[in-house]
Amino acid sequence: MPPNESDRDVDHSNKYNFPKVELHCHLDGCYRFSTIAELAKKRGIYLQKDESELKKFITAQTRCNSLPHYLEKIYNATRTYAGDEDGIARITREAIEDKAADGVVYLELRYAPHLFANCDVEPMVHAEERGRLRPKDVMDIVNKTVKECENEYGIRVTTILCALTPFEWGEETAKLCQEYESHGVVGIDIAGPEGSEDFPLHCQRGFEFCRINGIHRTAHAGEVGPAGHVKKAIEQLHAERIGHGYRMLEDDACYGIVKQHRTHVEVCPMSSHFTTGAPEDWSKHPARRFHEDNINFSLSSDDPGVHLASLIGDYDIATTMWGFTTQDLFKLNLNAARSCFLNEVERKQLVSDLKREYANYNDIVVEYDSITSS
Template sequence: MDKKQYDFSKVELHCHLDGCYRVETVAELAKKRGIDMPSYDPEVLKKYITAHDGCASLDEFLQRMSVAVKAFGGDAGAIRRLVTEAVEDKARDKVKYIEFRYCPQLLANCDVTPLINPSGNLRPKDVVDVVNDALEKAATEHGMTARTILCDITVYNWATDVLELCKEYKGKGVVGYDVAGPEHDPFSQEVEETYRRCASLGIHRTAHAGEVGPASRVKQAIEKLEVERIGHGYHTVDDDDVLNLAKQKNTHFEVCLLSSHLTSAYTGPWSSHPAKKFMSSNMNFGLNTDDPGPNTYGIIRDYDIATEDVGFSVNDLLDLNMNAARSCFLEGAEKEQLLNDLKSEYDQYRHKSLNVSSSKCSLI
C-alpha cells in the first residue's frame, strides 16, 4: 500500500533499542573500534546480523542480533549514535510517541556480573545517562516524545540491579520495567518478587510472554507479575480462559507482526495470525516493530502486512494506535495531551478520508 495511506502519527510501545541498528553503522563502528565481525562490508555483514531470510527460531534471531550489538557495547559515543539514528528512523515513519526498551547491563563494560563486553569504565548507570541524554536531544529535534523501559534478562541475575535503576530514574526518562528470556519454564520466584516490588513502588510493568512460550506464561504474567501489558503474547489464543482473563483485565498486547514471522514465533498464514483473533475478540492491542535492525524494516512494513495480509483497515490501525496511547506508561498531563492530540488528528484524518471516498463514489 502507498505509504501516504499511513500519513498519521503513530505510537510504538515495543521496540528494543539495541535492535534499532543500521547495518552500515554496525560495520563502520566495529571496524573503527577493532571489534571482530564476520565482515566489515555491509552487504556481506547483513547476512549475519539481520533476519532478512527468516530464522528457524527466536534463539537464532537473537544470536544474529547479538553479533551486531557488540559494535555498541561499552562505548558511550556508539550508544549515543545508536539512539540518535533510532529516533531519526522512527521520526521518518511519523512515530509521535515511543517507548524504547533495553537492558543497560548488556551495553555496559564494568560493574556487571557476568561482564558481556570487554572491561572498561562504562557502568549500567552511565549507559542510562547516555541513553536518556541522547534520547531527549534527538526526540526534541524531531518533535517526538520518547521514553525508555529497562529490561531484565532472566538468564542473568540482574533483576535487582535493573529494578534499582528503574527506581533511580523513575520520572527521569524511564517509565517501566520489563523481563525477557527463555519461556520453557514459569517465571522464577525472584522475578515474581521483583514485580511485586515494582507494583509497590508505582513502577509500570510489562513482560515478554507467550511469544514462543505457552498461554500459561501469559496467565502467570497477568496474575503473579501484575503486568499492565504483555510483550507479544501470541500463544494466548491457544487458551480461551487466558484470552478472557486478559480481556477482563484489559491487558494490552504489544503485537509485532513481521517479527513474529522472522523469529518463527508464528509460522502460519497471515490471515490466521493471532492478531486477527485479538481483533475479533475486541482485545486491547497495538502494532510495533520489535527489532527494526534485524527485521530490516520499520513500522510501515508491519502496517502493510496488517492491511494487505491480515485484513485490517486503515481505520483499524488508527484504533490500535489509540489503544497503545491509552496503554502507554506516560502519566498525568503528558498522557492526556498525547491522547487529545491523537484523537484530534485521527478525527480529521477519518473525515478527510471519508470525503475522498465520497468524492470517488460520485464520479462513478
C-alpha cells in the first residue's frame, strides 16, 4: 500500500517545504470526504447509510479492479454538487486551499464543465435534475472562485478543460477553451476509460481546432490502455503532454517517440496504484525507468480526494519507494514549470522564480546545471 493520510489537515510545514508546480489534477477528484458527506445531507442526496459505507463508495482504500471502478468513486461524489452553484464553488475553493497548503505555487486544474451542468448538456450525467446551470455557467463559477482564491492563498491557478470519451462534447469543449482563454483557460485534455476503439482520437477534431488556434493540448493515454494510445496522442492529436503514459514502456518505438519529442509525462504515483495503471510492486513502477532515462516528467496527485491524501503523499512515494532525493524533486518541478501551459513570458518567470527559491536551500547539495539550465 502507498503512504496514506487519513486526515487532510496533517501539518506538512516542515516536510517538502519548497515551492511546487502541479500539472495534472482533476477538480472533481479533489473533494474532501467531509464536504461530500455534508453536501449530500444538505441536498437530500442519498449515497450510503453510514460513514464506513460512504468511504467505500467515494474513496479507494485498496487497489481497484480497474480504471472504470476507480472512476466510479469520483462519479459518486460528483452527484452531490453537480448543478449546484454553491457546491461547485465550495469544491473549487477547498481544492485550491489544499494545494496552497501543500506548497503548490502554480496549479493547472482540469475539469469537464459539462459534467457539472444541468442545462444545455446531453446527456446530463451527474446532476440530479434539470436546472439552469449551463457548461458556461459552471466555468464562470469556477473562474470566479479561482480568482478569489489566487488572491487569498497566494497561488497561481489556471484551468484545462476536459473532453471525455464517450461523450460528444469535444468540439464544444475546444471552442470553450478559445472563448475563455482570457479567463485563465490554458488548454484542452481528453480523458475517460481507454476501452473504446477510437480512444484517444474521439476528440481529434477538437484537438485540431486547438492546434490551429494555438491552444495547448494534453491527453490521457497509456494509463491502462496500450502504448499505441500514446503514439496516437502525440502524432495525431499533437499532444504536448501525456497524462500517465505508463504503458509506453511496452513499446520501444513509442517510448522512443516520447524521448525524441521530449514530450512531458504527467506522472501520478498514488493514483497509478489504485487504477492498476502501474504494477503493484513499487520497485517496478514506470517512473523509476523515466527517472533513469531522463524523461521529461513531473509528479501530480491526479485525484487526491479519492485517496484521502494530498500531493505530499505522492512525494512520499517518490522518496521512500524510489529513493528520489530533494534535488530530484527540484528537477521534476522545474520540468513541470518548463512544460506548463502559461505563455512564454510567464513560464520563464515561473522557472526563474523556482530556481531562485531552490538555490536558497543551502543544506541540500544541488548540481549547478539542474537548477540553472533553461
